Each structure stands twice: as C-alpha cells, then as structure tokens.
Amino acid sequence: MRKHYDIVVIGAGPAALVFLKFLSDRFNVAVFERLREVGVIEHCTGIVSHRVIDTVGKPALKSILNKFSSLRILTENNIELRIIPSKPVYVLDRVRYVKELFDTVKDKYDFYFATKVENIKVKDNVMKTELSSKANVCSNIIVNAEGAIQRIRKSILGKTAVGLAKIYGVQADCKGKVDNVDEFTVFFSDRFAKEFFGWIVPLNSNKVRIGIGGKNVSLDLLNTFIKFVSSRNIVLVKEKIKVFGGPILRTPPFWKDHYQGVVMLGDAGFHVKPITGGGLYVHSMFAKKLAEALSFKRNELINALNTYEKLTRELRLKLKVQGAISKTFHKLPLKEKENIFRAIGGLGELKEVDYDHHEKLLSTIIGKPKLICRLFSKAQFVTKNLVYSLKLFFQ
Numbered sequence: 001m002r003k004h005y006d007i008v009v010i011g012a013g014p015a016a017l018v019f020l021k022f023l024s025d026r027f028n029v030a031v032f033e034r035l036r037e038v039g040v041i042e043h044c045t046g047i048v049s050h051r052v053i054d055t056v057g058k059p060a061l062k063s064i065l066n067k068f069s070s071l072r073i074l075t076e077n078n079i080e081l082r083i084i085p086s087k088p089v090y091v092l093d094r095v096r097y098v099k100e101l102f103d104t105v106k107d108k109y110d111f112y113f114a115t116k117v118e119n120i121k122v123k124d125n126v127m128k129t130e131l132s133s134k135a136n137v138c139s140n141i142i143v144n145a146e147g148a149i150q151r152i153r154k155s156i157l158g159k160t161a162v163g164l165a166k167i168y169g170v171q172a173d174c175k176g177k178v179d180n181v182d183e184f185t186v187f188f189s190d191r192f193a194k195e196f197f198g199w200i201v202p203l204n205s206n207k208v209r210i211g212i213g214g215k216n217v218s219l220d221l222l223n224t225f226i227k228f229v230s231s232r233n234i235v236l237v238k239e240k241i242k243v244f245g246g247p248i249l250r251t252p253p254f255w256k257d258h259y260q261g262v263v264m265l266g267d268a269g270f271h272v273k274p275i276t277g278g279g280l281y282v283h284s285m286f287a288k289k290l291a292e293a294l295s296f297k298r299n300e301l302i303n304a305l306n307t308y309e310k311l312t313r314e315l316r317l318k319l320k321v322q323g324a325i326s327k328t329f330h331k332l333p334l335k336e337k338e339n340i341f342r343a344i345g346g347l348g349e350l351k352e353v354d355y356d357h358h359e360k361l362l363s364t365i366i367g368k369p370k371l372i373c374r375l376f377s378k379a380q381f382v383t384k385n386l387v388y389s390l391k392l393f394f395q
C-alpha cells in the first residue's frame with residue numbers, strides 16, 4: 001500500500017461507488033471497506049426513481065427487478081389514494097446494484113477489504129487514516145461514506161445540533177403475490193408503523209417485499225403486520241424467505257458537509273429524502289457533483305470542496321424543506337394524515353407526482369386553506385415543529 005493517496009474513501013457502499021464511478025481515474029484513491037466484499041449488507045428496499053437509472057446508467061439498469069406505474073397509499077382505516085408518478089419508479093436488486101457499480105471501478109482504484117477505518121486525524125492539511133490492520137495512510141482529502149452509523153462523522157463533528165431523526169426499518173422477502181404487480185403499496189398505521197409507514201412491494205409475479213419502519217418496529221411486529229395485510233387480502237403470502245433491515249435517516253443534509261478536507265457522503269452526510277428515508281437518488285446526485293468538482297479542480301482539492309458545496313446548495317434547500325414536512329407530517333396521528341390524503345386526493349388519484357421532490361406537494365396543500373387552518377389549530381404541535389424546522393434550516 002502507498003503511504004500517501006490523493007483521496008481516501010471510507011466504506012464501499014453505493015454512495016462511495018457512485019462517487020468513484022464519476023471520478024477521474026487520474027487520482028490515486030484508496031478505498032477501505034470493513035466487510036470482506038461489497039453488497040454483503042442488504043438493508044434497503046431498493047425503490048428508486050427514473051433519475052437513478054438516468055444518472056447511474058448501466059449498473060442501475062442491469063439491477064432492475066420490477067417497474068411501477070403507480071403507488072397506492074392505504075391506511076388502516078381503508079382510506080386509499082393512488083399516486084401516479086410523472087415517470088416510472090423501479091425496485092432494484094440492491095446487492096446486484098452495488099456489485100455492478102463495483103465492477104465499473106474495481107480496476108481503477110486500490111480497494112482494501114476487511115479493513116476498518118478506526119480513526120482519522122487532520123493536521124496541516126494532511127489527513128491521516130488509522131486502519132484496523134494498524135497501518136496508517138495519508139491523503140489530501142477523505143471521503144467519509146461510512147453509512148448511517150456515523151461513527152467517524154461524530155468523532156469529527158460531535159453530535160448534531162438537532163437530535164437525529166433516525167428510525168428503524170425491518171422487512172421480509174416472501175413468496176407470494178399481489179393483484180397488481182405494476183403497483184406498490186405504502187401503508188399508514190399508528191399500530192404497525194408509528195411515525196413512518198409500511199410497504200408492500202412486488203418484486204415479480206411470485207415474490208413480495210413487505211416491511212415496516214418506525215420508532216418501535218420489531219420482527220414480531222413485522223410478523224403481525226404480514227398477517228394483518230394478508231387478512232385484508234392486500235397480499236397473499238405463502239412463505240417468508242429472508243428478513244433484513246437497518247437504520248433509516250430522516251434528517252436533511254447540512255449546508256456544509258466538509259470539514260478541513262473530510263467530506264461526508266451518502267448516509268454519513270444525511271443525503272436522504274427525509275420523508276421516505278430514500279438515499280439512493282439523493283446520494284447519487286451528491287456523489288456525481290462531488291466527483292465532478294474534484295475532477296475539474298484536480299490541483300486545488302480543498303477549493304473544489306467549496307465549489308461542490310455551491311453546486312449542491314439548491315438540492316440541500318429542497319431537502320431541508322422536505323425535512324420540515326417530514327417532521328410535521330410523520331408526527332401527526334393517523335386521523336390527521338387521513339384528512340390530508342382526503343383533501344389532496346380529490347377523486348382518489350394524484351397525477352404527475354415527482355417521486356423524488358415531495359416538497360412540490362406543498363403547493364397542493366397550500367391550495368387547501370381549510371386543511372391549513374385545521375393543522376394550525378393544533379397550536380402546540382405546530383410551534384414545536386416550527387422551532388425544529390428552523391433549527392434544521394440553519395444547521
């Protein structure tokens with residue numbers, strides 16, 4: 001191993017690999033991954049918009065399991081709203097996606113597997129990365145793509161100003177079927193998925209991914225949820241194949257996520273859509289911009305990080321707006337969420353919806369004064385969330 005690299009990358013998850021895909025191969029890069037290979041941990045459902053396919057290209061295209069023309073919002077009290085996205089939505093084979101991404105970059109950079117980054121130190125513009133193998137390596141910048149654990153992030157920045165909006169998701173792939181394989185269901189219930197939602201996603205005509213996210217999710221609760229949705233004939237489940245899950249982030253990114261040459265990427269940088277926790281679209285946008293800024297200003301890496309910050313400002317703003325909506329919406333009791341679905345749903349269908357930019361739905365809500373009055377009548381609730389939203393906005 002070299003003693004000095006231009007760039008050290010922590011983690012070989014999808015965010016790091018998309019970044020490497022767009023990075024100029026003129027850089028010397030070392031990637032450290034604590035696991036023995038890529039794609040081992042499959043915590044994600046894998047739902048993405050057309051933008052991921054368009055941006056990432058072949059690795060995403062080759063990993064498509066199913067394509068959806070609609071999504072159905074369903075509540076425990078049987079309120080139903082059909083969302084028709086402006087462009088199709090896909091579910092990816094998340095393990096294959098990461099492996100395909102790896103194949104595009106494995107010969108360009110130095111990958112070290114089963115090597116955990118224990119610590120990083122920054123002195124006189126040189127970063128020192130301390131490894132589990134007891135070796136050290138220096139670099140001009142570090143891209144920290146360690147995921148939602150955020151251990152390295154916390155070691156540099158301490159805790160976030162606003163408490164982490166982190167919840168857990170657990171899901172099971174099952175042999176089974178739904179009536180319409182071109183549609184997936186997002187299920188709202190205070191009993192099964194408090195402050196988040198459940199999902200039923202057909203992977204093909206014989207396989208369904210069923211999950212719940214929220215504050216108190218557990219395997220037992222997932223089993224009860226599967227029985228419940230089966231009893232309502234929402235899905236026919238024959239057999240559970242495997243169970244998996246992990247932490248879902250709902251905090252939007254900060255205005256700035258580089259500190260003295262260490263830049264946070266992916267879940268480590270809160271690069272997620274705060275309403276759904278979806279990270280694959282958001283981090284592919286950040287990863288591409290970061291790679292482009294660094295490749296363009298190859299000899300001024302620290303300046304390049306300031307350029308990257310400017311290039312991503314608009315996206316950060318949109319995600320901060322989503323963060324405020326997420327905090328307010330997910331805290332509402334089921335009854336109030338149902339009122340919103342009724343108010344915006346009209347005849348039960350919402351067309352031309354942007355699957356990634358949920359903040360655009362605000363204009364639909366602003367056009368419903370009665371709904372706004374109802375929400376604001378809950379003064380204490382609104383004040384608490386406004387304060388939170390302001391903190392989110394400035395951090």
Ligand SMILES: Cc1cc2nc3c(=O)[nH]c(=O)nc-3n(C[C@H](O)[C@H](O)[C@H](O)COP(=O)(O)OP(=O)(O)OC[C@H]3O[C@@H](n4cnc5c(N)ncnc54)[C@H](O)[C@@H]3O)c2cc1C
Pocket residue numbers: 010011012013014015016032033034035043044045046047048115116117118145146147148149152168169170171244245246247248265266267268272277278279280281283
């Ligand atoms: C239940 C669930 C469902 C989800 N569903 C969706 C969805 O449908 N659509 C969507 O877009 N997003 C979804 N997400 C979110 C998405 O999975 C994440 O945003 C995405 O995986 C983040 O990618 P990442 O590369 O930042 O982190 P990760 O995928 O977590 O990768 C981080 C990598 O870094 C390695 N690592 C960590 N620490 C170290 C260290 N110290 N040294 C070396 N290596 C290290 C890890 O082993 C790992 O390989 C879901 C998440 C969950 C939990």
